[in-house]
Amino acid sequence: MSVITGENKAEKIEADNPHDKNNILQSIFRAAPVGIGMVVDRVIVEANNKLCEMTDYSMDEIIGKSARMLYPSDEDFNYVGIDKYEQIKEKGNGHVETRWMKKNGEIIDIFLSSSAIDINDISRGVTFTALDISELKTFEQTIRMRDIQLNNIAENVPAALFQYFVRNNGDTGFYYISESSEQIFGLKNNLDGFFELFTSHVVPEFREQFLKSIEKSVTGKKTWEYEGVFQKDSGEFIWFRCTSNPVIMDDEVIYNGIGMDINDKIKFLSLSERATKLESLALLAGGIAHDFNNILGGIFGYIEMARNYSSADKTVSGYLDSAMQIFDRSKALTGQLLTFAKGGEPVKKNGSISQTLIDLTTFLMKDSGHAYEFNLPDDLKICTYDHEQISNALENIITNAIQAMPAGGSLYVSAENTHVPEKKDTYLRPGDYVKISIKDSGTGIPGEMLPKIFDPFFTTKNKCKGMGLATSHSIITKHHGCIDVNSSPGKGTAFYIFLPASEGEAEVKPVKKEDEHTGNGSILLMDDEVFIRETVGEMLKIMGYKVYKATDGGEAIKMVKEGLTNGVSFKAFILDLNIPNGIGGKETISRLRQMGIEAPAFASSGYSDDPVIASPADFGFTDSLRKPYRMEDLALMLNYYLKNNHN
Known part of the structure; x- marks a missing residue:
């Protein structure tokens, strides 16, 4: 019994009927899923049905025609002729990617493989296969564009992207670090030694916790998140945040992550927390500063009055002078409290x-x-x-x-x-x-x-x-x-x-240097504190004015109406803004202006939470006086606004 192998069968078929082999090749030629043809001197002499299907030409239209009809340009045709035929001469076959143009003008991408019938005489003809790779090229182009886009995103996103691996055998390292690591952290994206270099820049106070957080994530194969302080080579400190998610493979865990500079976030949170603290402090500061300023105004007002009447006793006047020197320090202290007071606005002017x-x-x-x-x-x-x-x-x-x-x-x-x-x-x-x-x-x-x-x-x-x-x-x-x-x-x-x-010019207020003032006529002083009415009233009397004192707006309006009936002309008004259980300065000045009274009016307050102090003119006032104020402060203001009315 004899064994017939595949090789024996082929030999037997050829021996029994030499035409069978040719029939088999013809069958393959017709059924092949790729275009097959033959050219002699680049003229198509053979083509299978698939080649016609690929190009939309019929067999009659393609056989006997130059292969140039399949190419969109002479450049494509000549390139294939030179490149492919050089390969065939060297190796007996050649491969090249090119473009064909179908009968309807559509361009398709083709992979050509060619072989000479006789390597020693190419003129006898060249057989070729043509594979339509248009879909593959489109897919490759899509992948290439996606890579470009992802790289572009990675390099332009304000963060460093990384891919870190932990293998089952204990090996660790980076597969990828975006170039933006240099922009964010000042470190080049060299894969070798990057972890050790990065860790050395985490400030000592955070370094141990940084390493422990990584170890915990790797051990549990869990998401890693960490925030800490990083010191760049330039010496600059930044708060940073890293986060990554694990992808568990058979032999390794890959962590795809991102590292960010979160200085702005930390500052924002600090500002928010600070605002909350200042909010609480503001409520306390505003009330304390107001009461303290009123008290200071009374204390130093009485001291100043005492000093004016004690010039004969040098010892007493010396002590009183020393007491008045503390005034500026006390006022500065309340000024700091007012800085935190809720709603307190600075009195702003244009200046260099x-x-x-x-x-x-x-x-x-x-x-x-x-x-x-x-x-x-x-x-x-x-x-x-x-x-x-x-x-x-x-x-x-x-x-x-x-x-x-x-x-x-x-x-x-x-x-x-x-x-x-x-x-x-x-x-x-x-x-x-x-x-x-x-x-x-x-x-x-x-x-x-x-x-x-x-x-x-x-x-x-x-x-x-x-x-x-x-x-x-x-x-x-x-x-x-x-x-x-x-x-x-x-x-x-x-x-x-x-x-x-x-865009405006610097404001220059030509206030006179004199700290003394003399005048005449009547001034109305409104304040709910008796010691303010007494001390400021005495200051105005010393300056030469007749003083009308009111405890609130209702009483002040009544005095003005009675004064006008009796022929009294008020030179100025000093109005306290805040009158508990009474009409304050803002409503009072509004009523006075409605009555047609245009005399200078000065808003006075120990609070800073009223916009009238910052912008008195917007509310009908001429200017404002922040408590506590001294006699010289009052004199300077009156010198400026009543300069044409005093003796």
Whole structure:
């Protein structure tokens, strides 16, 4: 018994009937799922049905025609002729990707494979197969475009993307890190050693927890999330957040993740938390400041009156002079409380911030032994600000800088014009600003403390109350500005302050220097506190005025009407804004103006939560007086507004 193999069968078929082999090849030729043909001198002499189907040509239309009819251009035709035939001459066959054009003009992508009938004589003919790869090319193009888009997204998204693997054998590493890692963290996306390099930049206080969080995630094959502080090579500290989700494979776990700079988020949360704290503090501060200012006004008013009547006794007048010197310190203390008071608005005027910076810095630095430098351009825009409050804010910052340089150092103070566009991601309203920079070369602030430095009562110094920077922040915020800080331990700290710029000119109020005033006629004084009526009333009497005293608006209106009936002409009105259980100053001045009375009227209050104090003219007043005020403050104001009416 003999065994017949496949090879034996082929030999037997050929031996029994040589035409069978040709029939088999013809069958394959007709049934093949790819186009098959033959060319002689690039003229088509054979083609199967699939080739006709691919091109939409009939057999009669294609046989005997130049293969050029299948190509959309001479360039495509010649390229195939040169490239493919060079391969055939070298190897006996050739492969090339090209384009064909169907009968209806549609372009299709083709993969051609060709072989010479006689490698030594190509002129005898070349057989070829043609595979339509249009769908494959479209798919490849889609994948390629998707890769480009994903890479573009990865490099432009404000975060670093990564793919980290943990294999079952313990190997770990990165498959991918986006180039944006350099922009976000200052680290190049080198896969080798990136983990160790990144970990070394996590500040020591956070590093152990950072590693433990990763270990916990890897052990449990769970989502990893972490927030901490990262120090760049430049020394800058940033808060960062990393998060990744595991994809569990047979032999490894792949973590697809993202790393972000969340400094703005931390600042926003800090601002929100700080606002909540300030809200509570504001309620307390407003009430205390108002009562304290009224009391101070009474105390120092009586002291000032006593001093005026004690000139004969040098000892007594000396003590009273010393007591009056405490007035400014007491007023400054209530001023700090008013900074936090809910709704308290600064009394803003247009002015040059350059001169304020120069005067304040020079005064504070003169005895410090530190060097200082200014860079204040001549074209710096005018700002709209409360001179007293902004000076207080800047003083706190400069004082902090001096204290941060115990071994000596230098201070750099600069300012520049800047613009915040509509869609800028910032805490500022769109518009023009003056950006003030105050940079010291001191000890710097640790990164983990930066979010807390503007919190009320936060301090790292002994015998400090922790209110300086909190006060500065509150003042600048109420000016619709912004304060930011950047610091590196051992390299110093920079504070950046943005104040709204104004297109107007600097306001120059030509107040006379005289702290004495004399006049005549009648002034109406309205206040619910008896000691204010007594002390301020006495001041006005000393100046030469007849004083009408009222406890509230109802009594004041009655006095004015009776006075007008009796021929009394009031030179001015001093009206307390807040009268518990009575008519206050705002309603009183409204009624007076309705009566046609145009005499100067001054709003007076120990509160800062009434917009009348900040913008008295908007409510019918001439100006405002913040309690407590001294006789010289009253005299300066009357000198300015009643200068044409006094003797």
